[in-house]
Amino acid sequence: MGRYSDIRRGAELNAALVKLRAYEDLSRDQKQALYKTQRGSLVKVKANRVKGYVEAFGFTGRIFLPVKLLSTTQSANGTLIGTVRTAAAAEGRTNAVDFTVPSGGVLLDGLNGFKPAKLSLTERGAPVANNKSRVTDEEYQRFDNKSVSSPFGQGTDTETYAAAVADIKAQSAIESFLQTTGNRVSFTPEIL
Template identity: 65%
Template sequence: MGRYTDIRRGVELNAALTKLRAYEDLTRAQKQAAYKAQRGTSVKVKPNKVKGFVESFNLAGRIYLPVRLLSDTQSGNTDITTLVREAAATTGRTIAVGFTVPQGGVLLDGLTGFKAARFGVVKRGAAVADNESRVTDIQYARYDNKSTSSPFGSQQAGNEAYATAVSEIKDIANVKTFLASEGNRIYFAPEII
C-alpha cells in the first residue's frame, strides 16, 4: 500500500499515465516530430574529429590504439571543444597521427571491443522557455546544455594509472574555472577492453 501523499496524487498521476499511453501509441515519426518541435532552435555540438592514438591504461607494455580525437579546426562551440581537447592532450594523453612509436611500443589496430577512456564536459545553457514534457505535459526545469567528450589515455611516459590521469585532468586550471560556473559539470568514463 502506498503512502497517503502517493494516494492523494492518484488523479494527477492517472492523467499523466493516460498521456503517456497516448504518446506510446504514436509512430516513430510522430515522436521525432514532437521532439524536434520542443527542441526548437537548440543546436547540438557537432565536433570535427581526426584520427589519433591513445596509450592503453590496461594493456601491458606501450600499446597504442587508434581513436577519433577532437580537431583543432573546430568551428562553433570552440570554448568547450578546446577545453576538452587541451585537457585530454595534456602531457601526451592523446597523440596525433604520424607520431614516432617509442622503443618497444606497438600500434595495435582493430582490437575488437576496445573503448578508450573518455573525458567530457557539459556546459549549462540558458533556461528553456518550453519546459513542458512532450509526453505528460508536466513542467520540468530544462536548460539548453552543450556537451562534448574526447578519448584520452596514459601519458606518453607510459604506465600511468587511470585514477592518476583523472586526478591530473581535474586539477587543470581551465577545468577548475569551467566548473566554477553554476550548472557546468565534467565526467569521466574508464577504458573498456
C-alpha cells in the same frame, strides 16, 4: 495498502498514466516530430574529428590504439572544444596520427571492442522557453546545454586511470570551467 498521501494522489497519477500511455501509442515518426518541435532552434555541437592514438591503460607494455580526436581546426564552439582537447591531450595522453612510436611501443589498429577512456564537459546554456514534457505535458526547467567529449589514454607508460582522472580534474582550465553554475565534467573508463 499505500499511505493515505499516495491514495489521495490517485486521480492525479491516473491522469499522468493516461498521458503516458497516449505518448507510448504514438508511432516513432510522431515521437520524433514532437522531439524536434520541442528542441526548436537549439544547436548541437558538431565536433570535427581526426584520427589519432591513445595508449591503453589496461595493457602491459606500450600499446597504442586508434581513436578519433578533436581537430585543431575547429571554429564553432571553439572555446568548449579547445578546453576539452587541451585537457585530454595534456601530459601526452593523446597522440596525433603521425606521432613517433616510442621504443618498444606497438600500434594496434585491428582490436575489436576497444572503447577508450573519455573526458566529457557539459556547458550550461541559457534556459529554454518551451519547457513542457512531450510525454506528461508538465512544465520543468531545461537549459541549452552543450557537451563535448574526447578520448584519452596514459600520459606515461605507468600512469593509472585514476591518476589520469585526478590530474585532468586538477587542471586550472577544468577548475575554472566548473566554477560556472551548471557546468559538469565526467569521465568514462576504457573498455577492452
